[in-house]
Amino acid sequence: MILYINSCIRKVSRTNRLAKAVLQKLGGEYTELELYKENLRPLDLENLNRRTEMIEQNNYSDGMFDRAKQFASADIIVIAAPYWDLSFPALLKTYIENIYVTGIVSAYNENGMPVGLCRANELYYVTTAGGPYDPTYSYCYIESLAKNFFGIPKTHLVKAEMLDIAGNDAEEILTREINKLK
């Protein structure tokens, strides 16, 4: 199963268009999570305590773990996230906070080192930026999580940048990047 994690907010999102081209290239069916429709909430004290207690009891039957299980069982993961404030929308961070469950996506070995539990071999991070794109606080962060904690060995960055620079033809740039995928 290809899991498409869509954190684009705008109806006319260019990031979503680019991600759809990636999904088309990958072929096959995909399951889309439109994060803004998912009623995601950052962990609060009550949920954090409840979650910690269940993890300590090795009890992952609660519905609060469903998203983590879905993430861990995907074959390929595609994340679409516009470049916001040098990073990505807070909605995506909230999603990560919800799915990063020790015992489902990651575990620690006897030496205290993280071991990934995710099935996926590949993760695509798709973004578009108004100006020049710096991956430090977005793609690099996701790459580090994927490779060092989730056990997803291959990550790819697909991007279109400089879209909002005066004089640039955003449509032309986007089309060029989409065509590169074909």
Ligand SMILES: Cc1cc2nc3c(=O)[nH]c(=O)nc-3n(C[C@H](O)[C@H](O)[C@H](O)COP(=O)(O)O)c2cc1C
């Ligand atoms: C809240 C917000 C923050 C943004 N921050 C940046 C930024 O830090 N650097 C940049 O180059 N563009 C920034 N942009 C521009 C977007 O990256 C750009 O328009 C992008 O293509 C939007 O993606 P979308 O069409 O999928 O919504 C920002 C846009 C918004 C709405």
